[in-house]
Amino acid sequence: VDVRGANNIDFNGPYSKIGDFVLDNSTWTIEGALDVSGNLVLNNSTLKVSGGVRVGGDLRMTESNLTLKNDLNVTSNITLASGSVLSHYAATLDDWWKLNINAASVEVDSSSSIDVSGKGYQGGNGDIPGRTRGNVAASTGYSGGSYGGYGGGCGSGDIADEIYGD
Numbered sequence: 001v002d003v004r005g006a007n008n009i010d011f012n013g014p015y016s017k018i019g020d021f022v023l024d025n026s027t028w029t030i031e032g033a034l035d036v037s038g039n040l041v042l043n044n045s046t047l048k049v050s051g052g053v054r055v056g057g058d059l060r061m062t063e064s065n066l067t068l069k070n071d072l073n074v075t076s077n078i079t080l081a082s083g084s085v086l087s088h089y090a091a092t093l094d095d096w097w098k099l100n101i102n103a104a105s106v107e108v109d110s111s112s113s114i115d116v117s118g119k120g121y122q123g124g125n126g127d128i129p130g131r132t133r134g135n136v137a138a139s140t141g142y143s144g145g146s147y148g149g150y151g152g153g154c155g156s157g158d159i160a161d162e163i164y165g166d
Contacts, residue, residue: 014051023047023064033070040074042066042084050089059103061086061112074103080112087115 007026014032021036023045033051034040040055042064052070059066059074061084069089072078078101080086088097099116108114 020057048089068099069097071100071102074101076104078103078106080108080114082109082111084112085115086113 007028009026010029010031012031014035015030016035018037020038020041021034022039022041022043024043025045027046029048029050031050034047034049034053036054037056039057040053040059042061044063046065047067049066049068051068053066053068053072055072055074055076057074058076059072059078061080063082063084065085065087066072067087067089072086078086086099086101088099091097099114101114106114
């Protein structure tokens with residue numbers, strides 16, 4: 001597939017491509033996994049994948065964004081250039097994701113990034129707790145975290161998290 005022009009395409013279900021998959025000045029959203037046997041090339045494009053991505057060759061991004069929910073497995077090399085960004089979907093109250101990258105090499109130029117800023121567990125404020133490890137409600141009020149032991153409470157009704165970690 002070689003997609004050129006200002007295309008906005010939503011694809012429901014996993015998508016497999018034998019050979020190279022090239023997006024040029026396009027926006028694609030794939031509701032499922034993406035499996036490309038050749039190279040995945042993004043030029044001035046946005047690709048969102050709500051599953052994992054497997055690339056049998058290289059992943060080359062120029063002025064592009066790739067956002068995914070599951071693992072990125074690239075047999076050869078990953079290259080991000082000219083302001084490209086690789087990221088994962090933002091956490092919600094129900095789900096959270098992390099960016100696992102497997103590749104022979106990863107090259108990111110000075111204008112590009114692998115950026116997951118602001119996409120982790122949701123924060124809280126006041127009496128509304130944020131989220132913590134396992135995407136569960138965090139401590140409330142002025143109580144501390146519970147890594148390795150219960151966090152201390154400061155006011156009545158403050159609830160510390162369950163203990164986790166060493």
